[in-house]
Amino acid sequence: MRMRQAVAGVGAGLFLAVVPVVAHHAFSSEFDINKPFKLRGTLTKWEMINPHSWFHFDVKDDNGTVAEWMIEGGSPNSLIKQGVTKNTLAIGTEMIIEGYQAKDASNKGVGRNLVLANGRRLFLSGDTDLPDKKPGDK
């Protein structure tokens, strides 16, 4: 789940529990809702840091020109508890990254979805029916 209000209820109007989900900062202030992207990149570095991890990719355009991109992901703390290390994710791994670009138009973005070449989402979300929905879909 991303930023949202989680609403859970049982019965016909019996009760309603509203749990606000608050992350470290407002991502919509950092990234532009009007700049969705879908990139294919090769991992060059993973910064396993807090408050949010950052993935570095080489992204090739149609002309073969390579651009460096930085993609923001989640805090790595839970992954580390489950045995994930820097070595779990190999440099050179190819991924499809869906996300939104930084408001200052630099090559940075938030990784809405990080999907491996075999169609599995990175880390704990299991496989995927992607491309199900992607930013910019009409």
Added chain:
Amino acid sequence: MSHRCLVAVSALVIAVASWRTMPVAGQTRSAGAGTTGTGAKAYTAPRTPDGQPDLQGFWSNTTFTPLERPKDVTKEFYTREELLEIVKKASAQEAEQTEPGTVADVHYDFTQFGLDKSQSAMAVNLRTSLIVDPPDGRLPPLSAEGQRRAADRVAARKARGGPHDAVQNEPLGARCILMDRNGPPMLGGAYNNTYQIMQTRDYVMILVEMLHDVRIIPLDGRPQLPANVRQWTGSSRGRWEGQTLVIETTNLTDKFAFLGSSENMRLTERFTRVAADTLRYQFTVEDPATWTRAWSAEVPWKTDTGPIFEHACHEGNYGLFNTLAGARAEEKRAAEEAAKKKSPR
């Protein structure tokens, strides 16, 4: 149900299976009785070499239970079946994809990183709210002074300019200073809700995962800091009352307001190990300058996995730079557009 959904819910089912081993009782106990409604039997915590009840280890205060009772709920406890249904639905919703093009979608996926609540250690709590007193499970009304101060704070914020005009205008969490998990009081947030407790004869140490705060609390009976010394997390002093660790905190600052509290808030926290895997965390807030009466809440903490990876927040806080850079870029774009309109070619 998608596979994503199944991942989260399967973790939930494991948790519920263990909950079901606990006897159902105590659901009609009065508020403030110090129970989550699970009717767990009396438990005596093991002792440290110093003879203190042993609270040491890793604990999670992750919960789906809201601080205040929902307005359309009138009872103090859910039945086990109702709670199971609530948690199932909340977990399924956590695993859903957000809608492209919405503000909620401009975010990484919590589930990919194991950060959803349904992927965390969570204690059973049949209560309909964390607040146990007042008996309606809701915050007391603000006092006249509390209302005035709330209005003053809104005006002061407005006077400082927009939320991204200066780094000082950004929320304390975005600046890696304090979040809800730090408190005090310590309340669970969206993720990274793990705490480590360590004890010596004269001190207790509580490491807060989020933002990497460490509370070091003397137990030797020394007085609080002088009244003119004010700190983000106040001045805390602890003592043992039987099985329970009691921590009293004063000397807070008006730079940080817990739900609108004043710097003179007095907080009393109580930690009791009620089962090998459960710690009962209770707190009482006394702040007549904010609320018309004192109020209390209770949160069960569940044993969690350690160690905690250091949440070195400042060092990796690229987001703060990006947010401010984004705001400046938007201002520049707006200025250029305004200039174009002013002198069209």
